[in-house]
Amino acid sequence: MAKITAGVATSHVPAIGAAVDLGKQNEPYWAPVFAGYEYSKKWIAEQKPDVILLVYNDHATAFSMDLIPTFAVGCAESFSPADEGWGPRPVPTVQGHPRLAAHICQSVIQQDFDLTIVNKMDVDHGLTVPLSLLFGQPEEWPCKIIPIAVNVVLYPPPSGSRCYALGKALRKAVESFDEDLNVQIWGTGGMSHQIQGPRAGLINQDFDNAFLERLVYDPDGLAKVPHIDYVREAGSEGIELVMWLIMRGALNTEVEQKHRFYHVPASNTAVGHLILENTD
Amino acid sequence: MSLHKPYDDVPGTTIFDADMGRLGYHLNQFCMSLMKAENRERFKAGERAYLDEWPMSEEQKQALLARDYNRMMKLGGNIYFLAKLFSTDGLSFQQAVSTMTGMSQEEYAQMMLNGGRSPEGNRYLSERAVGQEEQ
Numbered sequence: 108m109a110k111i112t113a114g115v116a117t118s119h120v121p122a123i124g125a126a127v128d129l130g131k132q133n134e135p136y137w138a139p140v141f142a143g144y145e146y147s148k149k150w151i152a153e154q155k156p157d158v159i160l161l162v163y164n165d166h167a168t169a170f171s172m173d174l175i176p177t178f179a180v181g182c183a184e185s186f187s188p189a190d191e192g193w194g195p196r197p198v199p200t201v202q203g204h205p206r207l208a209a210h211i212c213q214s215v216i217q218q219d220f221d222l223t224i225v226n227k228m229d230v231d232h233g234l235t236v237p238l239s240l241l242f243g244q245p246e247e248w249p250c251k252i253i254p255i256a257v258n259v260v261l262y263p264p265p266s267g268s269r270c271y272a273l274g275k276a277l278r279k280a281v282e283s284f285d286e287d288l289n290v291q292i293w294g295t296g297g298m299s300h301q302i303q304g305p306r307a308g309l310i311n312q313d314f315d316n317a318f319l320e321r322l323v324y325d326p327d328g329l330a331k332v333p334h335i336d337y338v339r340e341a342g343s344e345g346i347e348l349v350m351w352l353i354m355r356g357a358l359n360t361e362v363e364q365k366h367r368f369y370h371v372p373a374s375n376t377a378v379g380h381l382i383l384e385n386t387d
Numbered sequence: 388m389s390l391h392k393p394y395d396d397v398p399g400t401t402i403f404d405a406d407m408g409r410l411g412y413h414l415n416q417f418c419m420s421l422m423k424a425e426n427r428e429r430f431k432a433g434e435r436a437y438l439d440e441w442p443m444s445e446e447q448k449q450a451l452l453a454r455d456y457n458r459m460m461k462l463g464g465n466i467y468f469l470a471k472l473f474s475t476d477g478l479s480f481q482q483a484v485s486t487m488t489g490m491s492q493e494e495y496a497q498m499m500l501n502g503g504r505s506p507e508g509n510r511y512l513s514e515r516a517v518g519q520e521e522q
Contacts, residue, residue, distance in 0.1 A: 121480060122479065122480065122481070125479075166467040166470070167415070167418070167419065167465065167467040167468045167470070167471075168422070171415070171416060171419045171468075172408060172411075172412050172415050172416055172419075172468075173416075189422070190422050190423070190424070191422065191470065191471070191474060192421055192422060192427075192470060192471040192472075192473075192474030192475055193474045193477075194424070260403065260465060260467055261403060261404070261405070261408050261465075262394075262402050262403055262404040262405075263404070299503075301400065301504075302466050302480060302484045303400070303401065303456075303460055303466040303484070303487060304399045304400050304401055304457060304460060304487055305398070305399030305457070305487060305488055305489060306397070306398055306399030306400050306504065306509055307399075307484045307485075307487050307488050307495075307504070308484070308488060308495060308498055308499055308503050308504040309503060309504045309505075309506060309509060310499075310502060310503025310504065310505075311506045312502065314506070334394075335393045335394060338394050338397055338400070338402065339394075339397055339506075339510045339511075340506060340510070343397075343400050343401075343402060344466075371499075371502050371503060372499040372500065372502075372503060374479070374480055374481045374499070375480055375481055375484055375499065377503070
């Protein structure tokens with residue numbers, strides 16, 4: 108039987124991807140960011156997940172204004188890195204797990220979530236930057252990845268409580284899959300940031316640190332926070348944080364926090380990172 | 388019934404909702420076209436001619452030609468779509484975003500190094516910290 112063993116949360120700032128691709132990890136600006144992932148790289152090498160359910164948002168890449176699914180599951184064999192306007196990132200093609208993805212869609216839709224099934228899409232920095240942070244620059248990504256794209260671009264995104272409930276449905280789906288698989292779930296995006304308008308550059312360290320704390324120890328309460336609180340307190344793009352609740356919903360109520368990291372700034376944003384394990 | 392918009396009183400912020408999405412449809416779809424290298428080349432070779440292929444308003448086209456990102460946002464642009472435009476121009480997110488703040492790029496970068504813009508005074512229009520210059 109497949110099992111979700113751990114969850115990872117991390118920001119997916121595009122400039123972090125550019126820093127990796129251009130070899131800037133040791134520059135004074137970037138070194139403190141990457142130092143926060145040293146533990147994580149060792150941890151994931153030991154964990155050896157077979158499959159990662161990678162929750163992220165598409166940044167007007169695969170989905171234009173023509174089609175905006177709230178929750179979309181990538182069911183393809185593979186997903187190419189997208190050209191976001193400066194050419195594709197030089198990272199490996201993402202290999203999917205079509206059989207588990209199809210099983211997840213069948214199970215989760217029957218748990219009353221109206222997922223969109225995607226059989227062809229490119230993946231942008233929202234998905235590839237977290238992989239670079241945890242795995243570095245390998246020739247191939249060392250496991251299969253099922254992209255789960257959440258709309259947080261066209262307001263309103265799904266509510267925190269809906270995201271949290273989706274996590275629980277994903278867990279049920281994974282646990283009813285007939286193959287022995289070590290599955291992780293990652294929630295990405297955030298933390299506080301606003302990248303538009305005169306209020307751009309907003310960073311709310313108090314909000315961010317409270318969010319990290321509550322995500323670990325009070326997810327039920329955190330899931331009830333309304334959108335307007337994210338917008339007002341964490342910036343218009345800080346609302347990406349609802350995606351972390353999908354990850355958290357797929358884990359046990361009580362988890363072991365293995366790692367926590369917070370840093371300001373990376374480009375326009377705060378960087379947050381958590382590693383949580385399900386204890387038996 | 389019109390949309391309920393509790394976010395209208397957040398200063399210096401345009402929320403990209405269904406109304407803005409309708410307003411900016413062609414502007415944003417133009418931006419999407421810049422994800423192809425051959426379209427970027429055609430756009431660079433003649434911006435106005437390329438823009439005229441899209442049924443945008445003249446105001447949108449002027450904002451775009453002037454790279455006035457605040458104006459583009461007010462006319463329905465969304466930052467993730469507009470990213471295709473400033474990437475075509477060779478600008479990073481931080482460089483492009485700084486142009487919306489009334490600060491120089493260096494001042495903005497320094498603000499971020501200092502911990503970013505504080506939420507204090509920036510939560511409600513009534514506090515008028517960054518809201519002042521645009522109201």
